[in-house]
Structures are given as structure tokens and as C-alpha cells.
Amino acid sequence: MAVDLDLFAVRCLKIRAKSGRVIDFEFNRAQQFIHERLEEQLAKTGRVRALILKGRQQGCSTYVGARYYHRTAMANGIRTFILTHEDAATQNLFEMVNRYHELCPVEHRPVTGAANAKELFFSALDSGYKVGTAGTKGVGRSSTIQLFHGSEVAFWPHAETHAAGVLQAVPDQPGTEVILESTANGIGNLFHQKWSDAERGEGDFIAIFVPWYWQEEYRKAADHGFTLTTEEQEYATLYGLDAEQMAWRRNKITELKDPVLFKQEYPATAAEAFQMSGHDSFIKPADVMEARKNVREPSGPLVIGADPSRFGDDGFAIARRRGRKVINTERRYKLTTMEGVGWLKQVLDTEKPARMFIDVGGLGIGIYDRLVEMGYGDVVRAVNFGAAPVEPPKFDEQGREIGGGPANRRAEIWMASRDWLQQAGGADIPDTDVLQGDACGPSYRYDSNSRVLLEKKEDMRRRGVKSPDEWDAVALTFSEPVPVESTTRVSGLEDYAVDY
Known part of the structure; x- marks a missing residue:
């Protein structure tokens, strides 16, 4: 008897390919990646609690269906429950299991007992499947479930109710999976x-992201003379894509009639997937993504930023930077x-940094004062986010503020x-979606004097975005x-460098 899922899938399971043919089930790249991440968590914790963010038709539901059938x-x-966002999807997934x-x-x-449109029961094993649609608020609440598959959760009409209901039907026991x-x-x-919680390491769930370009079928023959625009060339370079993949992308954007919608439906990163048309982030995602891929050597003084927070959902974050490289960020x-x-x-x-800048709003003022009392006043600096800019305003010849x-x-x-991200020297930051989400989280507006105001954290929370602590x-x-004397000499004179 085949035991491992990947062997069981090839030997025992059939899927309907996109061509319509029924074929043996061999994992594609996305499915293999998901499988490895889930098995890693299972081996480590004895349970599976996972969120999977992916593009359209990458085989995620097919994989989960096979995993749970096995x-x-x-x-x-074993009681297995599948909950989808609409009746058609429920029917499709149950047909796949059948x-x-x-x-x-x-x-x-296994020997089949009950078998109908919403239940498949294996009588000899006392195991089986049930399915439901998220349109019914109380669906699945009264059951005890060992394996739960929530499909297209972002589209559930009563998501919070289901989280308080059907998800609670899965006991916190070894071998259970959500x-x-x-x-x-x-x-x-x-x-x-x-x-967002999983990316930050909060709670039991792990975050698994699958980019669109892992799909071998997402290709289109490039016509003779096919050339990339500047934006397309930058995108292709960023993700290592070839002409056929870029031709497919261009064609799909034409079909969808919205480049932002393409990013949501066929994301290259998790941060890109959650972009909303109409959300104009102050720091542009392309600048952050480029910095995630760059490699720069740290140079100059170690400078640390500290953004304190106490209780609530916000984190206490610090960031370490030397020159053009953000070495890391850390959050507690x-x-x-x-x-x-x-x-x-x-x-x-x-670590003996040259400077540590501390936001002194709220909890930070007490931390800063105590560190000064302890003798660190030559290193720590207080920064009040709400204070006036250090750079003085500019005036015209008549004395009016420009x-x-x-x-x-x-x-x-x-x-x-x-501006540092956009400089010609190139920036290097940790390659994490959490950091990109923080950097691209706040929107912005202009006041009556055309000055830039970042979106307030409380306004971000109202639209479901967490505080951008790490950025x-x-x-x-x-x-x-932060000035630092260089160890090199130019023409016999000390070279004086400034890190900013």
C-alpha cells in the first residue's frame, strides 16, 4: 500500500487536466512546494495550520483535496469538512473528491456508505467527507472535524462568523489540520x-505564498519582433522571467483590462497580491521589491531605529542599517x-551602534529618558513623529511659504x-513580504500648504491594515x-563620511 502522499497521488489518484483529459496526478512545482511546507510544519508541531495565498488555477485546491482524501x-x-465561497465551487471540489x-x-x-451531493462516508473506517458553502452562517458549527479545508476564504460572505464557528470545531489535537x-x-x-498575523509570526498559522510564474503553462509564444517595454523589462529582470512568460503576462493584462487586477489575480509577491486599486502607497512597491533583490555590502556606522509599542496589536520594532544595507529588522x-x-x-x-533613534511618542519617552539616565545620552536620540520637520520651510521673495x-x-x-530606496547606488533590505507590506502600507495626502501627510495609523487600522512598525x-x-570618520585617507587628509 502506498503510504506517502506524493506516491499515492501518482499511483492512485486521477485529475482532470486543463485540457479536459483525465490523467495521473503528479505534483507541479506549486503543489510540491506547498506539500513540503505542510509536511515540515506537521513534523515540527504534530498539526497543520496553514494559509496559502496563490494566483488563479495553480492547483492548490487539487492538492488539498488529494491530501485529505489520502x-x-x-x-x-477521520471527519473532513470542505467549506467554499459559493455553491458552484462547493460542487466542483466535491466532484474532484468523488x-x-x-x-x-x-x-x-475504502468501502462507501452514504454518498450524495454533500457527503461521502466510508462506513468500514467510520470516516468521511462533508461539504458546505459559506453563504450559510451556521454551517459546520455542530461537527467535530479533524481535517478542514477552507477554499477562497477571502471571498467568504460571513468569514468572521465561520472563524468563530466551524474553525472552532477542529480540536487542538495532534494530527488535525486546517x-x-x-x-x-x-x-x-x-x-x-x-x-498578516502569520507573516509576523503571530498565532499557529504559517503563511505559504505561490507566485504565478511557477506555472509551466503560463506561457505564450512571443511573436517575431516581440519587445518589452521599460516596465516589462524591469519586471522580467526582477523575477527572472523569459519572453514567453512576459508575453503571457501582457496578454493576460489585456484580457483583464487592469494591471492592478493582474497583480491581485496573478501575484508575484504576497505584498503585490493585497494591493488595492485606489490605494496609492507613499513608497512604491517596485522600489521596495528592487531593494529586496539587491545585494550591497554594509558600510559606515551602525544606525538603529527603535519604534516602541506597548500591548495592543502593534509591535515594538527595531531596524539595523549600515549605509546602503538594512541588515535586519526585529519585532517583539x-x-x-x-x-x-x-x-x-x-x-x-x-552592538555598540553609532546612533539609536527612538520614537518618543507614547511608551518611547519613558524608554528614552531611562536610557539617558543610564548613561547612553551620547548615543540615543529622541524623535517625535508629530513634531515639525527639522528641515525649515522655504519662502518666496515676498516672504510667503512656498x-x-x-x-x-x-x-x-x-x-x-x-529617496534612499530610489538613489542610484541601490538599497539592500531584507527580502520579506512583512517588511514590504509595512513599507507600502501607508497612503498619503497633502495639506493646505501642499505638504505631505502620511496616513495615520488609526486610519490604516480602519481599513484593515496593521501599523507599519518595521518600516x-x-x-x-x-x-x-550620522557622521563617521573614515579609516581611509585621501591625499593625506582624513576623509569625512556621512551616513544618511
Whole structure:
């Protein structure tokens, strides 16, 4: 008897290919990646709790269906439940499971008891499937479930109700699995919130992302003379795509009539998937993605930004930067004032930064004052996000303020970090979707004097976006120039460098 899922799939399971033919089930690249991540979590924790973000028709539901059929058909007492966003999807997924069962070799096929449009029961094993549609608020609440598959969760009409109901039907026991998969559907919904939590390491769920260009079939023959636009060339270079993949992308964008919709339906990164048309981020995703792929050597003084927070959903984040490289970011939660002081003191003592810039709004002022009392006043600097910009306003010949520029210190240091990303020397930041999500999270507007105002954190929360703690910490490293004497000499004179 085949035991491993990948072997069982090839030997026992049949799928309907996009061509319409029924073929043996061999994992594609996306399915193999998902399988490896889930098995890794299962081996580590004894359970599976996973969120899968993917593009259209990449075989995720096919894989989860096979995984759960394998488990349900090979063990006693397994109850599996599938919940989708609409009736048609429910029917499609259940038909897929029925195909697995009907075409499975008889020696591996369990004896069937009840079998109808919403249930498949294996009587000898006391195991089986049920399916439901998220349009019914109470669906699945009264069951005890070992394996749960939530499909297109971002489109569930009663997502919060189901999270408090059917998800709670899965006991916190070894061997249980909850897999929630979806394409993106904007931000602020249950799936986006749980994804954001998982990316930050909060809770039990892991975040698994599958880019569109892993699909071998997402290619189109490039016509003779096919050339890329500047934007397309940058995109192709960024993700290592060939002409056939770019021809397919161009054709799909033409079909969808919206480049932003393409990013949502066929994302290259998780941050890109959750972009919304109409959300004009202050820092552009393309600039952040380029910095994620760059490799630069750290140089100059170590500068640290610290964005404290206490309790709530916001994190206490720090960022370390040397010259053109953000070395890393780190985030902790629910620190008291003294715990925050202890953390930053340890960093100051062991890493000896040239400067540590601390946001002194809220919890930060107590941390800053205590560090100064402890003798670190020559290194730590207070930064008040709501204060006036350090750079003075500009006036015309009649003494009238010209306008433009940042409206406050937060906008000023974010502008400095944005400009740094765009400089010709190239920036290097950690290659994480969390950091990109923070960098591209805030929108912006202009005040009556045409000065830039970043979106307030409370306004971001109202539209379902968490506080951009990690990029706040990165931006703090640009609070002011940090001079450092170089060890090199030019024409016998000391070369004086400034990191900014």
C-alpha cells in the first residue's frame, strides 16, 4: 500500500487536466512546494495550520483535496469538512473528491456508505467527507472535524462568523489540520488579517505564498519582433522571467483590462497580491521589491531605529542599517517600559551602534529618558513623529511659504527612506513580504500648504491594515545624518563620511 502522499497521488489518484483529459496526478512545482511546507510544519508541531495565498488555477485546491482524501481513506474516524465561497465551487471540489474515489484502484478504495451531493462516508473506517458553502452562517458549527479545508476564504460572505464557528470545531489535537487557501480580495477581510498575523509570526498559522510564474503553462509564444517595454523589462529582470512568460503576462493584462487586477489575480509577491486599486502607497512597491533583490555590502556606522509599542496589536520594532544595507529588522510584542529598556540596553551594550533613534511618542519617552539616565545620552536620540520637520520651510521673495515638503517629522523621515530606496547606488533590505507590506502600507495626502501627510495609523487600522512598525523603525534610521570618520585617507587628509 502506498503510504506517502506524493506516491499515492501518482499511483492512485486521477485529475482532470486543463485540457479536459483525465490523467495521473503528479505534483507541479506549486503543489510540491506547498506539500513540503505542510509536511515540515506537521513534523515540527504534530498539526497543520496553514494559509496559502496563490494566483488563479495553480492547483492548490487539487492538492488539498488529494491530501485529505489520502488521510480520510486510509485512517479510522477521520471527519473532513470542505467549506467554499459559493455553491458552484462547493460542487466542483466535491466532484474532484468523488473522482479521486471512483477512479482509485479497488485495493486502495475504502468501502462507501452514504454518498450524495454533500457527503461521502466510508462506513468500514467510520470516516468521511462533508461539504458546505459559506453563504450559510451556521454551517459546520455542530461537527467535530479533524481535517478542514477552507477554499477562497477571502471571498467568504460571513468569514468572521465561520472563524468563530466551524474553525472552532477542529480540536487542538495532534494530527488535525486546517488549511485556508485563497486568491487575494483586497485588504481588511479575515484572510488578509490572518495572513498578516502569520507573516509576523503571530498565532499557529504559517503563511505559504505561490507566485504565478511557477506555472509551466503560463506561457505564450512571443511573436517575431516581440519587445518589452521599460516596465516589462524591469519586471522580467526582477523575477527572472523569459519572453514567453512576459508575453503571457501582457496578454493576460489585456484580457483583464487592469494591471492592478493582474497583480491581485496573478501575484508575484504576497505584498503585490493585497494591493488595492485606489490605494496609492507613499513608497512604491517596485522600489521596495528592487531593494529586496539587491545585494550591497554594509558600510559606515551602525544606525538603529527603535519604534516602541506597548500591548495592543502593534509591535515594538527595531531596524539595523549600515549605509546602503538594512541588515535586519526585529519585532517583539507586549513589552513593558522596563522590558523595552532592557532590550535596547542589551542592543546598545553588545552592538555598540553609532546612533539609536527612538520614537518618543507614547511608551518611547519613558524608554528614552531611562536610557539617558543610564548613561547612553551620547548615543540615543529622541524623535517625535508629530513634531515639525527639522528641515525649515522655504519662502518666496515676498516672504510667503512656498509649501511642499513634509508636514511633520514622520513624513520627513519616511521621505528620506523613500529617496534612499530610489538613489542610484541601490538599497539592500531584507527580502520579506512583512517588511514590504509595512513599507507600502501607508497612503498619503497633502495639506493646505501642499505638504505631505502620511496616513495615520488609526486610519490604516480602519481599513484593515496593521501599523507599519518595521518600516517605521527603518525610517527612524534616517532621522538625521550620522557622521563617521573614515579609516581611509585621501591625499593625506582624513576623509569625512556621512551616513544618511
